[in-house]
Amino acid sequence: xxxxxxxxxxxxxxxxxxxxxxxxxxxxxxxxxxxxxxxxxxxxxxxxxxxxxxxxxxxxxxxxxxxxxxxxxxxxxxxxxxxxxxxxxxxxxxxxxxxxxxxxxxxxxxxxxxxxxxxxxxxxxxxxxxxxxxxxxxxxxxxxxxxxxxxxxxxxxxxxxxxxxxxxxxxxxxxxxxxxxxxxxxxxxxxxxxxxxxxxxxxxx
Amino acid sequence: xxxxxxxxxxxxxxxxxxxxxxxxxxxxxxxxxxxxxxxxxxxxxxxxxxxxxxxxxxxxxxxxxxxxxxxxxxxxxxxxxxxxxxxxxxxxxxxxxxxxxxxxxxxxxxxxxxxxxxxxxxxxxxxxxxxxxxxxxxxxxxxxxxxxxxxxxxxxxxxxxxxxxxxxxxxxxxxxxxxxxxxxxxxxxxxxxxxxxxxxxxxxx
Numbered sequence: 001x002x003x004x005x006x007x008x009x010x011x012x013x014x015x016x017x018x019x020x021x022x023x024x025x026x027x028x029x030x031x032x033x034x035x036x037x038x039x040x041x042x043x044x045x046x047x048x049x050x051x052x053x054x055x056x057x058x059x060x061x062x063x064x065x066x067x068x069x070x071x072x073x074x075x076x077x078x079x080x081x082x083x084x085x086x087x088x089x090x091x092x093x094x095x096x097x098x099x100x101x102x103x104x105x106x107x108x109x110x111x112x113x114x115x116x117x118x119x120x121x122x123x124x125x126x127x128x129x130x131x132x133x134x135x136x137x138x139x140x141x142x143x144x145x146x147x148x149x150x151x152x153x154x155x156x157x158x159x160x161x162x163x164x165x166x167x168x169x170x171x172x173x174x175x176x177x178x179x180x181x182x183x184x185x186x187x188x189x190x191x192x193x194x195x196x197x198x199x200x201x202x203x204x205x
Numbered sequence: 206x207x208x209x210x211x212x213x214x215x216x217x218x219x220x221x222x223x224x225x226x227x228x229x230x231x232x233x234x235x236x237x238x239x240x241x242x243x244x245x246x247x248x249x250x251x252x253x254x255x256x257x258x259x260x261x262x263x264x265x266x267x268x269x270x271x272x273x274x275x276x277x278x279x280x281x282x283x284x285x286x287x288x289x290x291x292x293x294x295x296x297x298x299x300x301x302x303x304x305x306x307x308x309x310x311x312x313x314x315x316x317x318x319x320x321x322x323x324x325x326x327x328x329x330x331x332x333x334x335x336x337x338x339x340x341x342x343x344x345x346x347x348x349x350x351x352x353x354x355x356x357x358x359x360x361x362x363x364x365x366x367x368x369x370x371x372x373x374x375x376x377x378x379x380x381x382x383x384x385x386x387x388x389x390x391x392x393x394x395x396x397x398x399x400x401x402x403x404x405x406x407x408x409x410x
């Protein structure tokens with residue numbers, strides 16, 4: 001019996017650098033990276049299954065009907081969603097799945113797959129987060145403040161997560177996430193069936 | 206405010222190699238190794254606080270009275286115990302404490318300090334455990350069989366532990382335990398107060 005893989009959900013306020021961390025983690029060939037689905041047209045160079053799963057509107061609606069998404073939204077007439085069926089396919093085949101998603105999305109994933117490993121990425125400090133959001137440039141003072149307040153508000157959701165990882169450097173954060181995966185695979189809750197089922201012991205009396 | 210250290214309890218049936226693993230882990234200078242207390246006389250070369258804490262019978266009895274031991278036993282007229290006060294002192298000063306203990310002892314520690322990290326060391330297989338117990342030599346067939354059956358019975362206690370680590374090689378087992386410690390330090394349950402208390406954020410409106 002193959003063991004199920006883990007669903008690792010990397011999430012956190014904007015500006016904490018979760019995208020960079022996931023990019024670094026995705027170099028690990030044993031991780032299956034979750035790709036979003038969309039009904040919008042592929043742009044030049046975009047590859048189905050790499051950038052997005054490109055679905056027709058009809059296909060997307062059927063998948064909504066089948067409860068095939070962890071979450072989805074319609075934006076400017078196009079649907080975007082996080083495919084549950086793809087993640088579960090990989091998990092049941094023993095692969096660990098990495099899913100980068102915002103906080104609202106992560107909470108929806110958790111409702112449907114509470115056995116996932118939910119990791120909240122933290123900035124080294126709120127001052128540093130402010131700096132990072134500001135350094136993205138181009139935005140007005142007002143919109144920066146809105147973003148920052150929203151990030152600050154989102155910090156409250158940390159209690160819904162299993163782990164919090166401070167993104168002081170990408171290397172440190174990646175090491176910690178790898179340690180979390182390694183530890184989760186040793187959790188008795190996850191191992192119990194495997195151990196107790198797999199042992200054939202002969203006691204010669 | 207310094208964070209409390211972790212209490213890491215390494216335990217498992219005899220013959221799984223937990224002693225070797227703890228010896229390897231104890232090379233990490235950041236870990237404080239729990240040392241037993243005893244009323245027996247020090248032997249030549251034994252150092253107080255290194256091999257044992259050597260206590261007078263009077264001191265030991267007072268400490269029992271004060272609930273200062275996780276567990277203790279009287280063996281051939283001498284007391285032996287696992288000092289709770291020493292472990293807590295180290296933990297409250299921010300040090301991680303490593304405690305190697307048999308299964309009955311570990312269960313007593315868990316009752317008194319459930320926030321510890323309880324790690325069960327597993328042999329690669331029950332066949333391998335049998336081989337290891339047998340290779341210790343010198344014992345009769347009957348006593349070997351009793352040891353093996355007791356180890357087999359002790360496997361049932363795995364469900365009381367947080368983690369199970371297979372001792373296929375000492376290096377692998379040590380790496381996994383280090384990953385567990387690193388992960389445990391990221392657990393939101395443990396971090397919450399630290400994060401939510403330590404941030405002073407100014408929002409300029």
